[in-house]
Amino acid sequence: MFNKTNGRSFSRDGQKDSGGRKTDDRRSKSFSNGHNNSSSNNGDNYSRGRSSSGNRSSGFSGSRGGFGGGNRGGGRGGRKMSVFNDISKFINKSNVKEINEVPEIYIPENTFTSLNIDERLKKNILDCGYANPTLIQDKSIPSILAGRDLVGIANTGTGKTAAFLLPLINKVLKNKKEMVIILAPTRELAVQIDDEFKKFTKGLKIWSICAVGGMPIFKQIKDFRYDHNFVIGTPGRLKDLIERGVINIKEFSTIVLDESDRMLDMGFVDDMKFLMREIPKPHQTLFFSATVSPAVSTIIKEFLVDPVSIQVKTRDTAASIDQDVVHVKGKEKMSVLHDLLIDPDFEKVIIFGKTKLGVDKIHKNLQILGHKSIAIHGDKRPRERNFAIKSFKDNHAKILIATDVAARGLDIPNVSHVINYDLPSTYEDYIHRIGRTGRAGKVGKALTFID
Numbered sequence: 001m002f003n004k005t006n007g008r009s010f011s012r013d014g015q016k017d018s019g020g021r022k023t024d025d026r027r028s029k030s031f032s033n034g035h036n037n038s039s040s041n042n043g044d045n046y047s048r049g050r051s052s053s054g055n056r057s058s059g060f061s062g063s064r065g066g067f068g069g070g071n072r073g074g075g076r077g078g079r080k081m082s083v084f085n086d087i088s089k090f091i092n093k094s095n096v097k098e099i100n101e102v103p104e105i106y107i108p109e110n111t112f113t114s115l116n117i118d119e120r121l122k123k124n125i126l127d128c129g130y131a132n133p134t135l136i137q138d139k140s141i142p143s144i145l146a147g148r149d150l151v152g153i154a155n156t157g158t159g160k161t162a163a164f165l166l167p168l169i170n171k172v173l174k175n176k177k178e179m180v181i182i183l184a185p186t187r188e189l190a191v192q193i194d195d196e197f198k199k200f201t202k203g204l205k206i207w208s209i210c211a212v213g214g215m216p217i218f219k220q221i222k223d224f225r226y227d228h229n230f231v232i233g234t235p236g237r238l239k240d241l242i243e244r245g246v247i248n249i250k251e252f253s254t255i256v257l258d259e260s261d262r263m264l265d266m267g268f269v270d271d272m273k274f275l276m277r278e279i280p281k282p283h284q285t286l287f288f289s290a291t292v293s294p295a296v297s298t299i300i301k302e303f304l305v306d307p308v309s310i311q312v313k314t315r316d317t318a319a320s321i322d323q324d325v326v327h328v329k330g331k332e333k334m335s336v337l338h339d340l341l342i343d344p345d346f347e348k349v350i351i352f353g354k355t356k357l358g359v360d361k362i363h364k365n366l367q368i369l370g371h372k373s374i375a376i377h378g379d380k381r382p383r384e385r386n387f388a389i390k391s392f393k394d395n396h397a398k399i400l401i402a403t404d405v406a407a408r409g410l411d412i413p414n415v416s417h418v419i420n421y422d423l424p425s426t427y428e429d430y431i432h433r434i435g436r437t438g439r440a441g442k443v444g445k446a447l448t449f450i451d
């Protein structure tokens with residue numbers, strides 16, 4: 001079975017592994033495993049979810065500007081809707097016109113300097129350009145540092161990743177025996193959390209392993225030989241690795257569920273419960289999302305111990321997103337789209353389509369019309385998905401056409417517009433789709449095509 005060996009050193013100087021991780025000076029672990037080829041859910045498939053609620057505000061402050069305000073709130077019950085089309089929900093004029101023009105400045109109670117965290121970590125945070133904590137960071141970091149279970153609900157793009165990573169990195173810095181497991185619904189999101197982790201841990205000699213579905217498992221198994229305190233991945237693959245004896249869940253003391261409601265929608269409920277049951281007690285559990293469904297509340301009640309609940313939302317959607325509809329009845333949708341995209345204001349655009357086939361079709365048509373676009377959906381191979389995200393991030397393609405696989409958590413800087421070419425299935429999907437713009441103190445626009 002799994003066995004930590006601290007002595008043997010396994011140097012892969014300057015060599016990058018699959019996750020692009022430099023693995024120069026870390027110590028290795030040895031293990032054996034019962035190789036079998038059980039498959040795992042790779043995070044591509046999903047079914048639909050439902051409801052959320054929120055109140056109070058969220059935002060960035062300090063040098064990056066802030067946002068907040070608004071007053072819409074709201075329960076939406078637990079209904080499943082085949083297509084969500086409440087037009088009033090798609091219109092929400094933002095009063096934020098410029099990045100530095102903010103409706104409300106939030107003054108955090110803590111600064112990164114005043115927080116009781118390791119000085120080296122503070123330096124890395126400053127090196128990342130973070131001047132002050134966002135509201136969700138300000139409110140949740142002290143409780144996580146105190147070891148509490150926590151449910152953190154805040155709008156899209158308000159820094160939830162750092163809200164859990166920073167105190168947990170500090171936990172490991174204080175005690176190198178601490179092991180943290182982080183679950184995310186999609187490959188892309190797990191990789192993004194891992195990238196963020198690497199920025200914060202530069203030079204700290206704390207390592208992570210990113211293990212996601214859809215990638216060759218044997219390569220991932222090899223990664224587990226190397227010293228690590230964080231494992232970040234999709235639930236199905238992590239469960240698979242535990243069952244193969246590669247991950248010893250009994251070594252872990254902290255579990256994070258990012259975008260927990262999405263993981264439930266995607267059918268990961270049993271895998272999530274398995275992980276939370278197997279991790280030894282006592283442990284620290286953290287749930288983060290922009291939306292909570294009743295099913296998530298049930299799990300929270302079952303698995304979290306006296307959790308601190310932090311909800312920092314005045315409204316469902318971020319105030320930094322200007323939302324409107326485009327009436328397409330009797331018009332050719334593709335030519336309406338083309339007319340929008342030739343406007344120079346549409347600098348970096350994500351277009352959401354309902355089906356994989358539909359997404360491919362939009363992509364093909366846009367290419368014929370001379371647009372630089374790229375498509376992503378669950379039928380694409382991991383390499384193609386990575387390539388699509390990278391080309392869009394690096395501005396090689398200015399248009400990304402996607403199914404809801406790209407709606408959750410992805411943090412791509414400077415997306416100017418999100419266009420719902422096809423309606424989302426639920427209001428939660430809508431919130432997460434449009435949340436790809438108007439992030440980190442920037443403003444963005446969301447347009448929804450309606451008949």
Ligand code: ADP
Binds near residue numbers: 158
């Ligand atoms: P969420 O999970 O809430 O959708 P992310 O964690 O992806 O948001 O963060 C959104 C963006 O904000 C990221 O680019 C991140 O680097 C940036 N960010 C997070 N915290 C801060 C901060 N305190 N100051 C400045 N930028 C931040």
Ligand code: MG
Binds near residue numbers: 160161258
């Ligand atoms: Mg997130």
